[in-house]
Amino acid sequence: MLTTIDYYMYLFPAKINTRLRILLGYTMFSLSSLAVVILDVATLGKGGIGTFIGTCIISASFGVGNGHVQGGMTGDLSLMCPEFIQSFYAGLAASGALTSILRFITKAAFENSQDGLRKGATLFSTISCFFGLLCLSIVTFYRSKAACEGSLTVTADLAAGGIQTNHDPVSPENPARIERWSTMKLLFENKDYVLDLFLIYLLTFAIIPGFLAEDTGSHSMGSWYPIVLIACTYTWDLLATYIPLIEQIKMTSRKWLLIAVLARFLLIPAFYYTVKYGGQGLMILLTSFLGLSHGYLSVCVVTEAPKVYKGPEQNALGNLLVFSLLGGIFCGAILDWLWLIGKGW
Structure with a gap:
């Protein structure tokens, strides 16, 4: 049996290179951000079906790039040390907070100017492209440096850094290392973790940004109100x-x-009640709690599951x-349109 397994592992080795996935993801981020600017300049800021289709294609490429980076990074970090994932997800949350800061800057700079929204979006996309290229350059540099030093795998990276792991190489003398659980078995054994992460992101993205941007009730902050609410969410998430x-x-x-993940769904009636009867303070409190619970529960799940x-x-x-996280984002984005119910749709 072991001889047969050895033969087929040699015959059909794993072809997925997480390093290339990550580099591909950052490349897609950079090119997609640049494509937004090019599309806007080429169409002179005008709409139309062609512009809409182009925007949809660019948005899809952002999603593919995000899947490559998050999948590759989370997989590698889970292999290295599950605790490392916390730093990665803190970085994701920090990107949301940074996005809110950039939105404040662009709105303040172009609020009263002609084509202010277009100028703000162009500046925002340009800055995003810069950060994408910066991340790509950093990752490429350190990957190349590690490869030149003979480090071609994650395990070798850890060994070079003086970190010992228990991930022994596969050998006939160590049959436990040869057998790997199938994906379906892993999914079945961790269905609660997968469901947790799916529901966390589904609820969060079912509320932001659409609900907060379009259905926040009466307030005195004007057009700044949705930006403040979204900024509160991302700040507390971080x-x-x-x-x-x-x-x-x-x-x-x-x-x-x-239980905690399911309890978060009580936020849905809480938000609707606040829109009708609550004030700005209560809405800010709810959005802050939304971000707080999102960040806390997400990190608890992704660091505990692989241990x-x-x-x-x-x-x-x-x-x-x-995969479950991105599925939650996708379904949440669809449910984000629920705020249209009762508004003529």
């Missing part, structure tokens, strides 16, 4: 990603994680979690 670093208040129980597995399973589970 802060919450660091809370699980305190072991005493980190939620590790699978049962309580699921009990070996290297190959950790990598595969990391990719499964990212």
Whole structure:
């Protein structure tokens, strides 16, 4: 049996290169941001079906790039050390906070100018392209440097950094390392974690940005109000990603994680009630709690799930979690249109 497994592992080696996936993802981010600017300049800022289709294609490329980067990074970090994932997700939350800051800047700079929205969007896309190229350059440099030093795998990277792992190489003398759980078995054993992450992102993106931008009730902040609400969400999301670093208040129980995730859905009636009867203060409080619970629960799930597995399973589970995360974003974005109910649709 072991001889047969050895033969087929040699005959059909794994072809997925997470390093190339990550580089491809950052490349797509950069090119897509640049494409937004080119499309706007080429069409002179005018609409039309062609511009709409082009925008949809560019948006899709952002999604593909995001999937490559998050899948590759989460898989590799799960293999390295699950605790590393916290820093990565803190970075994702920081990008949301930085986006809010840029939105404040562009709105303040171009609010009273002609074509202010267009100028703000162009500047925003240009800055995004710069950051994409910067990330791509940094990743490419360190990947090339590691390769020149003979480090071609994640395990070799860790060894070069003085970090020891338990991911022994596959050998006939170590049959436990040869057998890897199938994806379906991993999915079945971790269905609660997968469901947790799916529901966390579904709820969050079912509320932001559409609901907050279009259906926030009466207020005195004018057009700044949705921007303030979204900024509160992302800021508390960033802060919450660091809370699980305190072991005493980190939620590790699978049962309580699921209960907490399901309890977040009480925010839906809370938001609708606040729109009709609440004030600005209560709405800001709710959006802050939305971000706080999102960041905290996300990090708890992605750092706990891979801990009990070996290297190959950790990598595969990391990719499964990212798949459920992106599925939650997709479904949440669709449900984000629910604010149109009762408004003539």
